[in-house]
Amino acid sequence: MTFQNAALVAVDWGTTNLRAAVLDEAGSVLDKRASDKGMGQLVPDEFEPVLVDLIWDLLSDGAVLPVICSGMVGARQGWQEAPYVSAPCKAAGMEQAMQVATSDPRLSVWILPGVSQAKPADVMRGEETQIAGFLSKFPKFDGVLCLPGTHTKWVRISAEEIVSFQTFMTGEMFSLLSTQSVLRHSVGADAMDIATFNEAVSDAMSRPQAVASKLFSIRAETLLADIPEEVARGRLSGYLLGLELSASRPYWLGMDVALIGDPALCGLYKDALEAQGCPSRVHDASDLTVAGQWAAYQSIKDTP
Amino acid sequence: MTFQNAALVAVDWGTTNLRAAVLDEAGSVLDKRASDKGMGQLVPDEFEPVLVDLIWDLLSDGAVLPVICSGMVGARQGWQEAPYVSAPCKAAGMEQAMQVATSDPRLSVWILPGVSQAKPADVMRGEETQIAGFLSKFPKFDGVLCLPGTHTKWVRISAEEIVSFQTFMTGEMFSLLSTQSVLRHSVGADAMDIATFNEAVSDAMSRPQAVASKLFSIRAETLLADIPEEVARGRLSGYLLGLELSASRPYWLGMDVALIGDPALCGLYKDALEAQGCPSRVHDASDLTVAGQWAAYQSIKDTP
Missing domain, CATH: 3.30.420.310 (2-keto-3-deoxy-galactonokinase, C-terminal domain)
Incomplete structure (x- = not known):
């Protein structure tokens, strides 16, 4: 199976594994892939080979495939640090996405930043992308998002911004x-x-x-x-x-x-x-991360 | 070195290790021994050999050496269950100590029970012996004992009894x-x-x-x-x-x-x-367990 119309790879790269979605120009998911090579076991040089290994069949000479990553891959111990954006802020902090230098010229990799809060001190990395996905579906939402999990986040949302969180x-x-x-x-x-x-x-x-x-x-x-x-x-x-x-x-x-x-x-x-x-x-949270990465891509791809 | 005047072996047998003190007829400590054979790794048949291994030099044919054990050795998964005594009760529950049948006739082994409380439900196993030791030194104590540790106990003491605990x-x-x-x-x-x-x-x-x-x-x-x-x-x-x-x-x-x-x-x-x-x-908590076992022995040795 080939994916000649792949327009974007959206990667949710956490501490213990990574999940990649292949999207077409309209944002539809063409394919999903996963690996157990989480950031926790990788040093900076190892991220690119792991990524290429996962999507080698999508790469072709002379073309550049955009890849948007979110999650712990952007932590200080990750591939390249994508410093936190400070709340209140737009959900995925798209403007502050970091472009990563790759040795493979067929890749254009971006890492989305996490969100921080000074007082009370708090951080998120990954959830902001789910939130961006949620807001791309419900842009008028004004209220509180709760993301239960290992570290549950309570997030006050207003005017498409993360106002505060705990x-x-x-x-x-x-x-x-x-x-x-x-x-x-x-x-x-x-x-x-x-x-x-x-x-x-x-x-x-x-x-x-x-x-x-x-x-x-x-x-x-x-x-x-x-x-x-x-x-x-x-x-x-x-x-x-x-x-x-x-x-x-x-x-x-x-x-x-x-x-x-x-x-x-x-x-x-x-x-x-x-x-x-x-x-x-x-x-339903299943595709919110991909939706958030897609929303981020919409803004980044127009950046010069 | 021989301990011909050994009158009692006091064993604090916990989940991960055991500590034994050899006492003379006056309750003075003659020797201390330890082993990493905690109850957590033993099945009932294995307790006696571990004990004999630790005190073989104290045993002599024709004589019977009393051994008082406290701690998790008396739990349901231990050597032999010494059922909880229900608070309010005397600290070490000496009257309810369980005698254990041994194959070696030179041993007379007793296990001290833990203490339970019906409401709010609570249990201790080992701390009651420290408490008995404390009360043997301060019999008039009326107040609260706090035993900080992995599972900290707060214990209300009055009239030499454990009134309640948490x-x-x-x-x-x-x-x-x-x-x-x-x-x-x-x-x-x-x-x-x-x-x-x-x-x-x-x-x-x-x-x-x-x-x-x-x-x-x-x-x-x-x-x-x-x-x-x-x-x-x-x-x-x-x-x-x-x-x-x-x-x-x-x-x-x-x-x-x-x-x-x-x-x-x-x-x-x-x-x-x-x-x-x-x-x-x-x-100073260091010798309270031994003092509590000694106090228990004082009452048990007079039992027919």
């Missing part, structure tokens, strides 16, 4: 506590009791500091009362999310909230917000 | 976040800025829920403002301890607090409590 390590804490701590013996691996989860969320919201003591009680209840793993898991997840919702209240209270990310995880956020009287909508 | 996973969370999470790139390995630590404690105590968002800001400040590792470490430690002190307030507020454990860690707790107007004393 990051929560809830996902990473859940992962560490459920797989590495003493609680791993209690929470099991999969199912979660949703009623328990919702109860734990409101428990944590009414007395956030108590989360510090309630965590070990999950283990104790397994030992003393043999509570089911799905109950233990619901409690752990609910306590941590309740703590996050308690701290992020200024973001969601009385706001129009859009959730972007893994549907199951977004569903938990939606349930928890609903119990607090905050309606929200879950958006 | 466990916090602060130590384990600090360890996971500082070595396994994204914060490991920020906090370094050793030194901690104490002024930052104290500030973070009071920050967390005045707005406990904000800890959920302040954690990632440590990482962001490293990236944006290049804050020193000891400042980042002070902040992480302070936020987590502030969250614990906020939740454990009913334990320490207006109480006589005695800290037992690693002196450096106890020092951090002491500083943080002092800033909240709560004076406390740090006690």
